Amino acid sequence: MAAILVYSDHEKLAPELLTAARLLAGGKGTGIKAVAINNAALAQDLAGRGAETCLINDAAILAADTAAVASALCQAAEKLDAAIVLLSSDRRGKELAGRLAQKLGAGSLADVSGLKAEDGKVQCTRNTLGGATVAVQQIETDKAVIALAARSFEAAPQQAGGKVSELAVAATAPSVRLIETRSKASEAVDLQAAEVLVIVGQGVGKEDFPVAEKIAKILGGEIACSKPVATDKKWLPEDRIIGLSGKKCKPQLALIFGVSGQVQFTVGIRDASTVVAVNNDENAFMLQMADYAMVADAKEVLEELNRALG
Amino acid sequence: MNIVVAMKQIPDLQQIRMRNRQPSLDGVPYALGLIDKNALEAGLQLKEQSGGKVILVSVGNEEVEETMKEALAAGADEAYLVLDDDLADLESSQTAVALAELIKKIDDVGVVIFGEGSGDNYSGQVGPRVAEILGLPQVGCASHIEVNGATARVTRSLENADEILEAELPMVVTVLGDINEPRIPSVTQILKAGKKPKQIFAGSDLEIGLAGRAVSTISNLAPENARKRVAVGSVDELISVLRAEGFVGR
Ligand SMILES: Cc1cc2nc3c(=O)[nH]c(=O)nc-3n(C[C@H](O)[C@H](O)[C@H](O)COP(=O)(O)OP(=O)(O)OC[C@H]3O[C@@H](n4cnc5c(N)ncnc54)[C@H](O)[C@@H]3O)c2cc1C
Ligand SMILES: Nc1ncnc2c1ncn2[C@@H]1O[C@H](COP(=O)(O)O)[C@@H](O)[C@H]1O
Numbered sequence: 001m002a003a004i005l006v007y008s009d010h011e012k013l014a015p016e017l018l019t020a021a022r023l024l025a026g027g028k029g030t031g032i033k034a035v036a037i038n039n040a041a042l043a044q045d046l047a048g049r050g051a052e053t054c055l056i057n058d059a060a061i062l063a064a065d066t067a068a069v070a071s072a073l074c075q076a077a078e079k080l081d082a083a084i085v086l087l088s089s090d091r092r093g094k095e096l097a098g099r100l101a102q103k104l105g106a107g108s109l110a111d112v113s114g115l116k117a118e119d120g121k122v123q124c125t126r127n128t129l130g131g132a133t134v135a136v137q138q139i140e141t142d143k144a145v146i147a148l149a150a151r152s153f154e155a156a157p158q159q160a161g162g163k164v165s166e167l168a169v170a171a172t173a174p175s176v177r178l179i180e181t182r183s184k185a186s187e188a189v190d191l192q193a194a195e196v197l198v199i200v201g202q203g204v205g206k207e208d209f210p211v212a213e214k215i216a217k218i219l220g221g222e223i224a225c226s227k228p229v230a231t232d233k234k235w236l237p238e239d240r241i242i243g244l245s246g247k248k249c250k251p252q253l254a255l256i257f258g259v260s261g262q263v264q265f266t267v268g269i270r271d272a273s274t275v276v277a278v279n280n281d282e283n284a285f286m287l288q289m290a291d292y293a294m295v296a297d298a299k300e301v302l303e304e305l306n307r308a309l310g
Numbered sequence: 311m312n313i314v315v316a317m318k319q320i321p322d323l324q325q326i327r328m329r330n331r332q333p334s335l336d337g338v339p340y341a342l343g344l345i346d347k348n349a350l351e352a353g354l355q356l357k358e359q360s361g362g363k364v365i366l367v368s369v370g371n372e373e374v375e376e377t378m379k380e381a382l383a384a385g386a387d388e389a390y391l392v393l394d395d396d397l398a399d400l401e402s403s404q405t406a407v408a409l410a411e412l413i414k415k416i417d418d419v420g421v422v423i424f425g426e427g428s429g430d431n432y433s434g435q436v437g438p439r440v441a442e443i444l445g446l447p448q449v450g451c452a453s454h455i456e457v458n459g460a461t462a463r464v465t466r467s468l469e470n471a472d473e474i475l476e477a478e479l480p481m482v483v484t485v486l487g488d489i490n491e492p493r494i495p496s497v498t499q500i501l502k503a504g505k506k507p508k509q510i511f512a513g514s515d516l517e518i519g520l521a522g523r524a525v526s527t528i529s530n531l532a533p534e535n536a537r538k539r540v541a542v543g544s545v546d547e548l549i550s551v552l553r554a555e556g557f558v559g560r
Binding site for chain 2: 064065066067070090091092094095096097098099101102103106107108109110111123126127128129130132133134135136137138139140141175176177178179180181182183184188196219227231232238239244245252253262263270274275276287288289290291292293294295301304305308309
């Protein structure tokens with residue numbers, strides 16, 4: 001039976017793909033192979049987690065060159081006799097998925113949060129209609145490329161041993177030149193690990209942020225936001241966005257201020273245990289998606305909460 | 311140099327009603343995908359810099375012709391459309407094949423612009439697939455595009471870094487929703503948009519050889535909303551709730 005191949009250049013996400021691969025293989029003797037490109041440490045890490053790992057070492061294959069990476073992985077899948085390729089659904093992985101799938105003649109899906117093998121086909125769970133619905137979609141082709149949402153699976157644990165072998169592929173001519181990489185300054189917050197999230201939307205003024213942040217601290221949590229607060233207003237960094245194009249979180253408590261509650265946002269807190277929403281519009285959809293709904297001015301509630309808790 | 315922009319018509323998500331958790335699309339009007347409007351705006355700005363035409367490509371049911379009027383009104387010069395009620399519900403691999411066929415019919419293509427994800431499906435698969443079919447370089451998640459003669463400089467915005475890349479034209483770019491603020495067409499522009507040139511094809515006109523669905527949908531349900539929806543009247547009340555649930559005074 002054909003193998004399952006996992007690849008991500010993201011050190012945290014690649015081990016999660018291994019767990020998903022094991023689930024799909026279901027102990028039926030399907031081989032699980034991992035590939036790393038120009039990253040010996042990652043290859044070693046994946047081998048240590050029990051995957052038969054290949055390292056492609058070729059400086060001509062630039063991570064930023066999606067066409068080149070897709071070509072390398074396509075060759076790897078063929079050489080390793082893999083029919084299913086699992087990728088990470090970060091921006092890099094989603095972009096790669098389409099190009100690789102087209103090369104392989106495979107059906108592809110991204111942002112997949114659940115997987116099941118069914119009659120030799122793979123069924124994937126993912127949001128559709130902007131997050132309003134959850135669909136189960138089946139890949140009908142013999143080959144499949146699936147990009148998995150972060151945190152949908154636990155990272156595979158480290159085991160003893162593990163060996164990396166080298167894999168040679170024919171590098172294609174570079175399709176893009178990398179002029180510069182600028183890392184984004186941000187203190188790498190782990191929103192998905194936070195038990196409490198204080199989430200602010202466009203109904204909260206910039207001057208209220210310090211208070212919201214303080215309340216998050218007091219409750220032992222993190223501050224997060226709706227998309228426009230980060231992308232349009234730039235009041236918080238983009239890694240604090242909750243929702244379809246941000247993070248999907250499962251906190252114990254989500255305290256939500258001044259968010260209207262469109263599906264692309266609510267999909268990100270659907271799995272919270274308790275949702276509290278404050279909005280000054282009694283018809284705001286967010287209030288219907290809450291366990292505790294308060295029609296009030298966000299600024300006033302934030303200040304009063306701060307006084308009472310602080 | 312012409313700029314091609316791929317735009318998808320999607321059901322207006324705000325108007326979809328759920329019946330027994332099943333989405334009902336009956337009578338829901340179509341709209342342009344939001345990020346696709348950013349793709350169009352990026353195309354219009356490139357045209358303002360370096361000339362040429364902005365040409366729309368889209369695949370969908372008969373309604374697409376009407377839906378794309380807004381994009382023509384906003385400044386696109388021409389549209390190449392596949393209108394076919396039988397091709398209304400394609401999945402990414404089929405859409406990509408059809409769009410690639412349309413793009414092959416267009417002369418002197420410089421940049422082909424997609425949204426980073428369509429408004430309804432949001433999977434970001436179509437743009438990279440078209441790039442592969444046409445054998446073009448690609449840069450996804452762009453926050454900036456600049457054309458200098460025969461090359462383009464594009465900033466790819468990743469979660470933790472920006473990459474500034476250069477490629478020879480023609481190339482494929484997918485744009486983020488925050489790359490720009492789309493212009494809104496005036497009423498006069500909308501009235502005149504009907505007269506702009508359109509090339510309309512049926513599925514049977516193209517050599518698309520759609521190989522059948524690579525992905526099919528088994529079920530599609532709204533999640534259950536099991537929230538308590540208790541009204542809270544004051545901050546004191548809110549604090550007692552938080553205390554009762556164990557979030558305060560831990
Ligand atoms: C493909 C796609 C992906 C997207 N992904 C995301 C995503 O990941 N995350 C996301 O958040 N959005 C996302 N969006 C955008 C989303 O559709 C909404 O536009 C966005 O969530 C709205 O943010 P908001 O609720 O903060 O702002 P608004 O919709 O402007 O709502 C502000 C709310 O604040 C209330 N308000 C105003 N003043 C006060 C006050 N003084 N006190 C209390 N309440 C007040 C208002 O009543 C209103 O309900 C996406 C959109 C698309 C098309
Ligand atoms: N039917 C379509 N017609 C035209 N463009 C499309 C179509 N479907 C997808 N696209 C383009 O491909 C992008 C990504 O779509 P998706 O892969 O569905 O997320 C969209 O933002 C559009 O630019």
